[in-house]
Amino acid sequence: MVVRFIESCRLPTPFGVFDMHGFEEISTGQEHIALSLGDVADGEPVLARTHSECLTGDALYSMRCDCGYQLEEALRSIAIEGRGLLLYLRQEGRGIGLLNKIRAYNLQDQGADTVEANERLGFAADLRDYSMCLDMLSHLGIAKLRLMTNNPRKVDALRELGIEVVERVPLQVGRNPHNETYLDTKRSRMGHWFTTHQDDDPPLED
Numbered sequence: 001m002v003v004r005f006i007e008s009c010r011l012p013t014p015f016g017v018f019d020m021h022g023f024e025e026i027s028t029g030q031e032h033i034a035l036s037l038g039d040v041a042d043g044e045p046v047l048a049r050t051h052s053e054c055l056t057g058d059a060l061y062s063m064r065c066d067c068g069y070q071l072e073e074a075l076r077s078i079a080i081e082g083r084g085l086l087l088y089l090r091q092e093g094r095g096i097g098l099l100n101k102i103r104a105y106n107l108q109d110q111g112a113d114t115v116e117a118n119e120r121l122g123f124a125a126d127l128r129d130y131s132m133c134l135d136m137l138s139h140l141g142i143a144k145l146r147l148m149t150n151n152p153r154k155v156d157a158l159r160e161l162g163i164e165v166v167e168r169v170p171l172q173v174g175r176n177p178h179n180e181t182y183l184d185t186k187r188s189r190m191g192h193w194f195t196t197h198q199d200d201d202p203p204l205e206d
C-alpha cells in the first residue's frame with residue numbers, strides 16, 4: 001500500500017458539489033486528494049483526470065503551461081457528465097518540486113526547452129510516479145477509467161499498474177503565446193498527442 005485514506009468531506013465548487021477524499025503517502029507523508037462526483041463505484045468506466053500539481057498554473061493563473069486550463073476543463077467535463085473523478089497528485093514540476101521548477105523556468109527563459117532544463121538541473125525529464133493512484137482508485141471502488149489526458153506515458157504508467165484505461169479523452173485547451181513553445185516541446189520531445197491547431201480552429205488532419 002502506497003497511500004492510506006484519511007477522511008472525506010463535501011467540496012462545493014463553481015462546477016458542482018464534489019466529494020473530496022484525502023490520502024496520505026505512507027513512506028513520505030505527502031498528501032494527495034481525489035474529487036468525485038456522482039456514483040463512481042457502480043462498475044461503469046469513470047471519466048477521470050489524474051492531474052499533477054502545478055501551483056503556478058492551477059492557483060496563480062500562469063500562462064507558461066496548460067495546467068490551469070486543463071484543471072478547469074476537466075472539472076467542467078465531469079460536472080457536465082454528472083459523474084467523474086479528479087485525482088490531484090502532489091507531483092509539482094513533474095516531480096522536481098516548485099523551487100526546482102522555478103530554476104527550470106529560468107533556464108527555459110535562457111533558451112533551454114523543458115526537457116533540457118530538467119536535465120541541466122540533474123533530473124530526468126519526468127520523475128513522476130503514479131503508484132498512489134491504484135490505492136486511491138481501489139478505495140473509491142473504481143476499476144475502469146476514461147482518462148482525460150494528452151500524455152501517452154501517463155496512460156502507459158497507469159496501465160502498467162493494472163488500472164484499466166478503457167478510453168483516452170483528449171484535453172487540449174489553453175494554448176497561448178506564452179506556452180506554445182512548451183506545448184510544441186511536449187509534442188515533439190515527450191510524445192504528447194497534440195494537434196497544432198488553436199482551440200477554436202476546426203480539427204486538422206495530423
Ligand SMILES: Nc1nc2c(ncn2[C@@H]2O[C@H](COP(=O)(O)OP(=O)(O)OP(=O)(O)O)[C@@H](O)[C@H]2O)c(=O)[nH]1
Nearest residue numbers: 052053054065091092093094096104114149150151
Ligand atoms: N519540470 C517542469 N515541470 C513543469 C514544467 N511545466 C509544467 N510542469 C509540470 O508538469 C506537470 C504537468 O505535466 P504536463 O506534461 O503538462 O502534463 P501531463 O500531466 O503529463 O499530461 P496531460 O495529462 O496531458 O496534462 C505539473 O506537475 C507541472 O508543474 C516545466 O517547464 N518544467
Ligand SMILES: [Zn+2]
Nearest residue numbers: 054057065067
Ligand atoms: Zn503547469
